[in-house]
Amino acid sequence: MKLDGIHHVTCITADAPRNVDFYTRVLGLRMVKKTVNQDDPTVYHLFYADERGSAGSDITFFEYPGARTGRAGRGMVSSIVWRVGSQQALDFWEQRLGDEGAAPTRGDGGLRFDDPEGLGLELELLTGADAPLVAEHPDIPHELALQGFGGVRMYSSDMERGRELLEQTLGFEPRGDCRWELQGEHRGAFYERLPAPDEPGIPGAGTVHHVAWASSVAEHEDWQRRVAADGYHPTPVIDRFYFKSIYFREPAGVLFEIATLGPGFATDEPIEHLGERLSLPPDFEHLRDQLDGVLTPLPDARAGRV
Ligand code: ZN
Numbered sequence: 001m002k003l004d005g006i007h008h009v010t011c012i013t014a015d016a017p018r019n020v021d022f023y024t025r026v027l028g029l030r031m032v033k034k035t036v037n038q039d040d041p042t043v044y045h046l047f048y049a050d051e052r053g054s055a056g057s058d059i060t061f062f063e064y065p066g067a068r069t070g071r072a073g074r075g076m077v078s079s080i081v082w083r084v085g086s087q088q089a090l091d092f093w094e095q096r097l098g099d100e101g102a103a104p105t106r107g108d109g110g111l112r113f114d115d116p117e118g119l120g121l122e123l124e125l126l127t128g129a130d131a132p133l134v135a136e137h138p139d140i141p142h143e144l145a146l147q148g149f150g151g152v153r154m155y156s157s158d159m160e161r162g163r164e165l166l167e168q169t170l171g172f173e174p175r176g177d178c179r180w181e182l183q184g185e186h187r188g189a190f191y192e193r194l195p196a197p198d199e200p201g202i203p204g205a206g207t208v209h210h211v212a213w214a215s216s217v218a219e220h221e222d223w224q225r226r227v228a229a230d231g232y233h234p235t236p237v238i239d240r241f242y243f244k245s246i247y248f249r250e251p252a253g254v255l256f257e258i259a260t261l262g263p264g265f266a267t268d269e270p271i272e273h274l275g276e277r278l279s280l281p282p283d284f285e286h287l288r289d290q291l292d293g294v295l296t297p298l299p300d301a302r303a304g305r306v
Contacts, residue, residue: 001222002171005130005187006149007214007243007259008047008058009080011119014067014205016044016296018116023048023059024301026100028137028145031275031301033242033265037062041284042294050133050148053265053274055214055243056187057133057148062209065296072120073201075253077154077208078194079112079120083147085132086125092144093123117206126150130187138305151181151190152211154254155201159193162251166191169230170213184214193252210247212257220244220260227258234258241281242267275301 013019023029032053037045043065049058059080072078084090090111097104097113104113110124123146133148156162159178166172172180178193191211201207215223220237224246227234234248243259250256265274268281278295280288 001215001219001226002184003182003223003258004184004214004216004261005056005182005189006152007055007212007257007261008060009077009149009152009211010060010062010209010257011080012064012067012070012203012205012207012209013046013061013117014064014069015117016046016061016063016065017299019046019061019063020298020301022116025303026096026102028135028140029057029059030135032058033279034275034277034298034301035279035281036284036287036291036295038240038281038284041280041287041291044295044298047265047275049265050135052133052271054133054148055259055261055264056130057135057146063296064205067205068202069118070204070207071118071199071202072155072207073199074155074157074196076201076203077120077152077211077254079122079153080208081110081122081124081150081152081190083126083128083130083132083150084123084145085143085147089144090123090125092141096140115206119206119208120153122153124150128188136305148187149189151192152208153192153194154252155196156193156252157196158252165230165232165250169227169232182213185216187214189213208254210255210257212245212259214261215258217244217260217262220246220258223258 029048032049033047044063047060102113134145181190232248234246245259
């Protein structure tokens with residue numbers, strides 16, 4: 001059994017309209033699902049990804065209106081890293097993000113910036129055989145676009161903590177003392193620990209809620225049993241309608257999920273129209289009329305697109 005890279009990363013926004021604008025217009029991702037939080041259907045769960053809504057490219061946000069601004073600290077994800085394909089792509093994004101006031105900083109083979117709520121994001125030139133997962137945007141040449149996730153970085157004060165889970169249970173390969181890599185059938189990903197800052201973290205807007213790793217549908221229950229057998233207390237398998245999930249916390253603090261590669265976002269709307277209307281899983285469909293008046297109005301996620 002091998003995990004197939006990152007499935008999705010879920011974060012928190014207190015400002016859904018600005019979130020839609022940044023991830024669709026500025027970063028050029030496609031909104032592939034506009035649905036509600038299954039634990040509180042009066043607020044959104046928004047999904048942005050490549051043109052097909054592929055696992056491996058999917059960043060999602062729970063909307064918590066009025067949530068305080070958070071700050072990444074010990075036990076929390078410090079940045080989410082996307083792949084890009086060339087130095088020209090980094091040049092392009094340095095200019096584009098600078099023009100948008102995102103103040104990117106260029107480092108060795110990468111670009112670091114924050115989203116409008118302070119969520120740490122990076123673009124990295126990563127070699128690897130993973131197929132580029134690209135969304136089409138009229139202002140962003142296809143070959144310069146984001147290509148799906150490369151990995152995530154998190155803050156820890158103990159680089160050893162969680163090593164057994166990563167290496168023995170989940171099948172990550174160590175690369176040095178504080179970096180691990182996965183190579184699945186279709187996609188790879190890295191997970192890296194950075195020394196934690198002194199200031200404590202604050203969960204809230206602009207922070208990561210959890211990181212989901214991808215599993216085949218066939219192996220998903222076996223992953224649940226393996227994580228349980230190794231003592232990490234996963235939840236039972238939960239049906240999220242677009243995929244099935246288990247959740248458990250890695251010892252250094254980040255909430256992990258393992259999610260299935262299917263059925264996917266085209267299960268309740270055609271791929272050409274993903275994310276255009278509010279999608280409600282069958283158990284929530286009866287709330288549609290009520291929710292119309294309650295949910296935050298959002299800008300057009302296809303603005304400027306053909
Ligand atoms: Zn998730």
